[in-house]
Amino acid sequence: KQEVTQIPAALSVPEGENLVLNCSFTDSAIYNLQWFRQDPGKGLTSLLLIQSSQREQTSGRLNASLDKSSGRSTLYIAASQPGDSATYLCAVDRGSTLGRLYFGRGTQLTVWP
């Protein structure tokens, strides 16, 4: 059974800080891992998708890394802004389950000016 854990559950930082969100998963046999952003009352927006054969992906100020053997991924946000305030979700696709995603509970990020 795949379980996904995210640490910390909540994070509050001043604008401009670089920060790291952590995700761990129990079964290393994954197909890919995704990071999503969820704004209050809204749906999920995919930020980065890392295939199991990749080590990292970058998009703008975001960088996600994947260490499949240890069951860990990190999302690095550089120069945080108040607009980054949201809940960040990590999700794993095991590949053998036809696209079913296993989600962590998320990290609620607040960036204050």
Add this chain to the structure above:
Amino acid sequence: NAGVMQNPRHLVRRRGQEARLRCSPMKGHSHVYWYRQLPEEGLKFMVYLQKENIIDESGMPKERFSAEFPKEGPSILRIQQVVRGDSAAYFCASSPRPGTGGDTQYFGPGTRLTVL
């Protein structure tokens, strides 16, 4: 190209009533996934459908819940005789091919169900 659409966005039902949640996938997408997010919990998979077929319903409660994705029209998640524990946000996601293709799933804004 409109994104995944869900309606209603908010739904209030009394205990014992039926709830019908609708999801229109992105144009060209024939794979639909339903997830449920209970308060203070992560999203949990419920069911995966293709047009006219249920592929994986292992996450669906055994009773009162059903889902369909007809040849024409939106996917429907139906909850009969709702109870307070059904109060949650229900999200639909669509994909142009099965997830093993490596594509992300595109999520709708969700339907927030409140059972009084």
